[in-house]
Every structure is written in C-alpha cells, then in structure tokens.
Amino acid sequence: MMAAQNRKEEWLPLIANYVAQHGLGGASLRPLAKAIGTSDRMLIYHFGSKDGLMTELLGFVSAQVMAMLDAAAQGSRAESRHACLVMLGTLMRNPMLRPFLRTWGEMLVEAEGGNALYRDSAQAIVARLDRWIRDHLPEDDPDPDAAAAQILALVEGIGVLDMAGCSDIADRVLAAPLA
Amino acid sequence: MMAAQNRKEEWLPLIANYVAQHGLGGASLRPLAKAIGTSDRMLIYHFGSKDGLMTELLGFVSAQVMAMLDAAAQGSRAESRHACLVMLGTLMRNPMLRPFLRTWGEMLVEAEGGNALYRDSAQAIVARLDRWIRDHLPEDDPDPDAAAAQILALVEGIGVLDMAGCSDIADRVLAAPLA
DNA sequence: AGCGGATTGTAGCAGGTGCTACAAGTGCGT
DNA sequence: ACGCACTTGTAGCACCTGCTACAATCCGCT
Numbered sequence: 001m002m003a004a005q006n007r008k009e010e011w012l013p014l015i016a017n018y019v020a021q022h023g024l025g026g027a028s029l030r031p032l033a034k035a036i037g038t039s040d041r042m043l044i045y046h047f048g049s050k051d052g053l054m055t056e057l058l059g060f061v062s063a064q065v066m067a068m069l070d071a072a073a074q075g076s077r078a079e080s081r082h083a084c085l086v087m088l089g090t091l092m093r094n095p096m097l098r099p100f101l102r103t104w105g106e107m108l109v110e111a112e113g114g115n116a117l118y119r120d121s122a123q124a125i126v127a128r129l130d131r132w133i134r135d136h137l138p139e140d141d142p143d144p145d146a147a148a149a150q151i152l153a154l155v156e157g158i159g160v161l162d163m164a165g166c167s168d169i170a171d172r173v174l175a176a177p178l179a
Numbered sequence: 180m181m182a183a184q185n186r187k188e189e190w191l192p193l194i195a196n197y198v199a200q201h202g203l204g205g206a207s208l209r210p211l212a213k214a215i216g217t218s219d220r221m222l223i224y225h226f227g228s229k230d231g232l233m234t235e236l237l238g239f240v241s242a243q244v245m246a247m248l249d250a251a252a253q254g255s256r257a258e259s260r261h262a263c264l265v266m267l268g269t270l271m272r273n274p275m276l277r278p279f280l281r282t283w284g285e286m287l288v289e290a291e292g293g294n295a296l297y298r299d300s301a302q303a304i305v306a307r308l309d310r311w312i313r314d315h316l317p318e319d320d321p322d323p324d325a326a327a328a329q330i331l332a333l334v335e336g337i338g339v340l341d342m343a344g345c346s347d348i349a350d351r352v353l354a355a356p357l358a
Numbered sequence: 359a360g361c362g363g364a365t366t367g368t369a370g371c372a373g374g375t376g377c378t379a380c381a382a383g384t385g386c387g388t
Numbered sequence: 389a390c391g392c393a394c395t396t397g398t399a400g401c402a403c404c405t406g407c408t409a410c411a412a413t414c415c416g417c418t
Contacts, residue, residue, distance in 0.1 A: 007394085023292055025204055028375065040376080042395070050376065102291040108342040109284040113202055122343035130348065146355035153352040156339035157332030163287040164301035169309065173332040176325035179358040186364085207405065219406080221365070229406065 008046055011036055012060045019057065020099030024106035058121045061103065066128050068097075077136050082178040084136050085151045088129075089158055089174050101159055126152070150178070187225055190215055191239045198236065199278030203285035237300045240282065245307050247276075256315055261357040263315050264330045267308075268337055268353050280338055305331070329357070 014036040019027050029040040029050060047053035072091055078084035104125075111119035133148040141147050154173060161170040193215040198206050208219035208229060226232035251270055257263035283304075290298035312327040320326050333352060340349040 023288070026292075029377085030374085039396070041378090041397095044377065045394085102288055105284060105288040105291060108339060109202070109281055109288060111344060112281040112284060112342040113205075119344045123345060126340065126343045126345045126348070143355075145351060149348050149351035150333070150355050152348060153333050153336030153340060154329070155336070157334070157336035160287060160335035160339060161305065161332060163291040164305045165290060165298045166302060166305045169305070169328050169331060172324060172328035176322070176329050177358065179356065208407085209404085218366070220367095220408090223407065224364080 007042075008056065011038070011043075011046075012057060015053070015057055016061050016064070017099075020103055024054075024103055024110075055117060058107070058117070061100070062121055062125055065097075065100065065125065069128065069132050073132065073135065077138060080138060080178070081141065081147050081151065084133060084138075084147075085154055085178055086174055087136065088133060088151065088155050092155055092159065093162065093170075098162075101163060104159070105163060129155070186221075187235065190217070190222075190225075191236060194232070194236055195240050195243070199282055203233075203282055203289075234296060237286070237296070240279065241300055241304055244276075244279065244304065248307065248311050252311065252314065256317060259317060259357070260320065260326050260330065263312060263317075263326075264333055264357055265353055266315065267312060267330065268334050271334055271338065272341065272349075277341075280342060283338070284342060308334070 015027075015032065018032055018035050022031075029043055033040045033043050043053060044050075047056060069091070078087055107118050107122050111122045130148050130152055133151050134144050137144055137147055158170040158173055161167065161173070194206075194211065197211055197214050201210075208222055212219045212222050222232060223229075226235060248270070257266055286297050286301050290301045309327050309331055312330050313323050316323055316326055337349040337352055340346065340352070
C-alpha cells in the first residue's frame with residue numbers, strides 16, 4: 001500500500017525540480033501535481049495543505065544543499081582565505097545548483113516579508129555555510145570570525161551579481177586577492 | 180483637468196510605498212488601487228496595463244535609489260577600501276531603505292527567472308553602484324576593478340545576510356578589515 | 359455653451375487559486 | 389475474505405486575478 005512517507009519522498013525531488021524551474025511563488029497545486037504525475041487532491045491528502053507541502057519542501061531542499069556541501073567538504077582545508085573563497089564560490093556556482101539560486105532568492109524575499117518559517121530556513125542555511133567556511137579555513141587563521149563573515153558575504157554577493165546578470169563582476173570577485 | 184502625467188507622478192510614490200510593504204508580487208490592482216485612493220480601472224486607464232505600471236514603477240524606484248546615492252556622494256573620497264565599504268554599507272543599511280531590500284530581492288528573483296525587463300533594471304542598478312564605488316575609492320588604489328567588485332559583492336552579501344535575519348554576521352563584515 | 363479629457367458607477371468575463379465533498383475503485387496485509 | 393490505507397473521477401465552493409464594456413458624470417478650456 002506504500003506508506004504516505006514513501007510517496008512524499010518520491011515526490012519531493014520532483015517538486016523541488018518543478019519549483020526550481022517555475023519559482024516558489026509560481027508553484028500552484030494543479031499544474032505542479034500534473035507535472036509530477038498526480039492530482040492536487042493527492043498533494044493535499046499527503047501534505048495536508050499547501051503550507052505543509054512548502055514546509056516539507058523547504059526542509060528537503062535545505063537538507064539536500066547541506067548534504068552536497070558536506071559531501072564536497074572531504075575534511076580538506078584551504079591554504080588561504082582566498083583559496084577558501086574560491087573553493088566555496090566555485091562550488092556554489094556549479095551550474096547544477098543554478099536553479100536553486102532563484103529558490104534561495106525567493107526564500108530571502110519571503111523571510112524579509114516576515115515569514116518566520118522561511119527566515120528560519122534561511123538562517124539555518126547561512127549558519128551551515130558559516131560553519132562550513134570555518135571548517136575549511138586555514139587552521140592558523142588569526143581571526144576566523146571575521147574571515148568567515150567576509151567570505152560568506154562575498155559568496156552571497158556573488159550570487160546576487162549572478163542573478164542580476166553581472167557574472168563578469170562576480171568573476172572578478174573570485175579573481176581578486178583577499179587579505 | 181490634470182494631465183495623466185501628473186496623476187502618474189502623484190501615484191508612483193504611493194505605489195512604491197505600497198509595494199515596499201506588500202511586495203512586488205503581492206501587489207494586485209484592486210487592493211493597490213484602494214490603498215492609494217483610486218480604482219483599478221483608473222490604474223489601467225493611465226498605465227495601460229499592469230505590466231506598464233510595473234515598468235514605470237521600476238524606473239521610478241531605480242531613479243530614486245540612484246538619486247539618493249548621488250546625493251550622499253558629495254564628491255568626497257574614502258581614505259581606504261575599508262572606509263569605502265563602510266561608507267556604502269552604512270548608506271545601504273539605512274533603515275529608511277530597508278523596505279526596498281525586499282523589492283530589490285524580488286527584482287533579482289524575476290531577473291533570474293528570465294524577465295528581461297527586471298534583469299535590465301537590476302543590471303543598471305549594479306552598474307550604478309559599481310560606478311559609485313569607483314568614484315569613492317582612494318585615488319591611488321592600485322586595482323580599482325578588483326576593489327570595486329569586492330566591495331560590491333560584500334555590500335550585496337550584507338543585504339542577503341540582513342534578509343536572512345543574520346544582521347550580526349553582516350555587522351561583522353563591516354567590522355572586518357579589508358586588504 | 360459646449361467640447362473633450364478625466365473620473366466614477368455598475369457589471370461582467372474568463373481564468374486561476376486553495377481546498378472540499380462524495381463515491382468508486384485499487385491492491386496489500388491480515 | 390475482509391479491512392483499510394491509498395488512489396482516482398467528477399464536481400463544486402468561494403474567492404481573487406487582470407482586464408473590459410458602457411453609460412454617466414465632472415470640470416477646466418476655448
């Protein structure tokens with residue numbers, strides 16, 4: 001009979017894919033359900049409501065991104081702050097992750113709009129990135145707090161520049177030396 | 180009889196204010212019209228369509244932000260890259276501008292979604308910021324290209340961190356020394 | 359006084375939204 | 389063979405969306 005758990009786990013990647021293409025806000029139940037081969041009633045049946053669906057989707061995507069970062073981590077540390085920036089920047093600009101950039105932007109907009117759920121998710125992702133950077137900074141870095149904040153902001157800024165269609169400037173950020 | 184031009188100019192600030200509060204996507208004609216004291220039919224009458232309204236609004240807001248930056252410019256140059264970053268960062272984090280952060284985010288999301296109009300506007304704003312930074316960098320900066328890109332990314336990254344509710348990290352970015 | 363642009367009233371269209379209701383099945387575990 | 393979670397069909401609710409139609413005004417300009 002295939003427990004609800006299974007159906008959801010089967011659907012979530014498809015939903016994530018659909019949302020990456022059509023946007024978080026552009027995801028309405030009927031087209032989404034059709035795209036992943038179900039009906040809106042089934043989505044409601046399993047997730048309870050659209051909010052429920054979004055909540056689970058957010059958790060799923062967050063976990064996915066975090067897992068990807070950890071997988072690429074491998075415990076190896078960068079030789080310098082700049083090397084660390086380039087490492088994370090290159091990782092995050094992977095074309096496969098590009099569709100999620102839009103989702104990330106929509107999460108931020110929702111968070112800024114006051115949606116606590118999205119803000120919590122966004123904060124969790126930022127915290128995870130911060131942690132990742134600290135783990136890959138040279139061990140002898142004199143000020144990991146400052147370095148992590150700086151690299152984090154640079155990487156996020158690169159994302160913004162990419163979204164704005166200014167990838168040339170983003171390239172320049174990665175090329176520029178760091179203290 | 181008050182030319183259409185006048186009505187539009189009178190409405191645009193109110194619309195910008197409404198959009199800053201309710202979001203770009205959350206702005207539908209009827210509630211918006213009611214909030215600024217008109218009817219949806221009048222909005223369509225003067226702007227032609229919702230797209231037309233959005234186009235004019237985008238231009239208006241862009242011009243507004245650019246003018247604000249120029250006004251704060253005053254031709255004075257920063258003494259260091261870090262001073263320049265702090266200058267722009269403090270300017271952009273002005274609480275009065277905070278509502279526009281959301282609009283900026285929505286512009287980026289739309290741009291990333293493939294909307295050429297929004298991408299052009301976003302690019303124009305980024306170009307303007309880039310120019311502003313170059314104009315306020317120390318005259319003897321050895322590599323203005325790299326410095327501008329870096330400061331630009333840092334400021335945009337700070338915006339992202341603020342949206343994500345991580346203003347503490349954003350603070351740390353401004354406090355950290357720059358090369 | 360009258361012309362013409364601006365505004366309002368009233369009403370509607372066709373489409374989409376999340377969500378619900380009820381009946382009729384499906385197939386697996388017991 | 390029965391129960392039960394799951395699935396599908398068909399239909400609908402109340403609401404919102406951008407936009408339109410048509411007539412009735414208002415009001416300054418000539």
